[in-house]
Amino acid sequence: MGAGVTAATPADGLPARSRGVIALLEENCTVCMLCVRECPDWCIYIESHQEPVPGAEYGGAGDPARAPAGRGRQRVRNVLDRFAIDFSLCMYCGICVEACPYDALFWSPDFSYAETDIAALTHEQGRLREWMWTVPPPPAHDEGQRPPQD
Amino acid sequence: MVVHVYSLAGRHHVLLATALPRSSPRLPTATGVYRGAAWHERETHEMFGIGFDGHPHLAPLLLPDGFVGHPLRKDFVLAARAAKEWPGAKEPGERGVPGERGVPGERGVPRARRRGPPHVPDGWGPA
Numbered sequence: 142m143g144a145g146v147t148a149a150t151p152a153d154g155l156p157a158r159s160r161g162v163i164a165l166l167e168e169n170c171t172v173c174m175l176c177v178r179e180c181p182d183w184c185i186y187i188e189s190h191q192e193p194v195p196g197a198e199y200g201g202a203g204d205p206a207r208a209p210a211g212r213g214r215q216r217v218r219n220v221l222d223r224f225a226i227d228f229s230l231c232m233y234c235g236i237c238v239e240a241c242p243y244d245a246l247f248w249s250p251d252f253s254y255a256e257t258d259i260a261a262l263t264h265e266q267g268r269l270r271e272w273m274w275t276v277p278p279p280p281a282h283d284e285g286q287r288p289p290q291d
Numbered sequence: 292m293v294v295h296v297y298s299l300a301g302r303h304h305v306l307l308a309t310a311l312p313r314s315s316p317r318l319p320t321a322t323g324v325y326r327g328a329a330w331h332e333r334e335t336h337e338m339f340g341i342g343f344d345g346h347p348h349l350a351p352l353l354l355p356d357g358f359v360g361h362p363l364r365k366d367f368v369l370a371a372r373a374a375k376e377w378p379g380a381k382e383p384g385e386r387g388v389p390g391e392r393g394v395p396g397e398r399g400v401p402r403a404r405r406r407g408p409p410h411v412p413d414g415w416g417p418a
Contacts (some may be wrong), residue, residue, distance in 0.1 A: 171383075178379035183408070191384035219384040 157280070159250035160233045162264075164272035165224055169245035172219035176237035176246060184230035185237060188223035226269060228254070229262040251275040292318060292341065311341065320346040338363035373415050377408040 155161075172189040194216040238246045249272045256262050264272075282289070294307040311318070320343040321328040332343045333352040340361040343349060351358065360367055407413065 174379060174381065174383050177381075178408075180379075181410075183375060183378055186378050187381065188386070189381075189384050190386050217384070 155250045158248065159252075160235060160248050161250040161252035162228070162248075162254060162272050162275075163226055163231070163235075163238060163269070164247045164249045164276050165226075165266065165269035166245050166247065166273055167221060167224060167266055167270055169243045170221050170224065171243050171245075172221050173242070175240045175242065179236050179240040181234065181236065182230045182232055184227040186223065186225045186227070187221070189219050189221050191217040192220050194218050221266070224266045224269060225263050227263040229259050247273065247276045249273075249275040250277065292316075292335075294321070315342075316340065317342040317344060319344050322346060337361065340364065368415055372408075372411050377411075379408060 172187060174187060177185045177187050235248065238248055251272060254262075254264075292309050292311055296305045296307060298304075309318075316339070318341060320332060322332065322343075323345070329347065330352060332346055333349060335341050336343060336346075336349050337351045337354050337358075338361055354362070362369075
């Protein structure tokens with residue numbers, strides 16, 4: 142046996158893609174509910190409501206000549222009221238991060254959120270948004286890789 | 292019931308599999324051959340309800356005293372799934388109680404696609 146392999150963290154730095162906490166970029170969330178439904182632990186809670194989209198009163202484009210007032214369907218959009226993750230239930234599988242089609246959920250390596258009250262492990266929207274500041278930048282593209290399209 | 296038997300000396304491996312009746316599953320104990328099988332048989336007894344004839348002390352190993360049922364059986368209702376409402380039952384943009392947003396098909400109320408939580412049998416959960 143060589144030298145010990147057990148090392149203190151984070152003095153030596155955490156491994157890449159460490160799963161510490163899940164961060165929410167609520168600006169990207171469309172309330173599609175996919176993460177909630179995929180979560181095997183049922184630990185994600187979303188509350189939302191619908192609001193009419195101003196200027197989109199017609200079914201087609203915003204052209205009153207083609208779509209006279211009163212016809213077509215009022216466009217609505219979903220507004221997020223509450224997004225919470227209960228980290229006392231979460232098993233850190235990352236399925237929600239994988240399932241999110243809108244890049245609203247991210248892994249952060251930050252793990253320092255131990256609590257003495259189990260209820261405090263339910264992180265609400267604001268706290269989940271704050272974790273975004275601890276999310277590392279995505280890894281660099283490979284040499285010779287096609288540049289991103291977006 | 293599936294048992295893997297491995298000989299460290301001979302380095303050969305035998306897989307024993309047998310079907311048991313659901314109503315009264317019983318097997319003779321293997322503790323006469325392997326003393327270490329005692330704990331495994333105790334665990335199998337409490338988790339699946341399989342009896343082992345000739346076992347010296349077939350008491351619960353992991354479950355608390357007075358626990359009713361065999362929790363690793365497929366038909367065992369998990370309390371955490373039965374007592375809690377599935378958070379995914381809500382549709383996007385739905386407020387409060389699932390299903391109480393309005394009449395499906397009305398303006399701005401998309402037809403709800405009702406489906407239960409994956410991997411949870413019908414009939415579980417709060418009624």
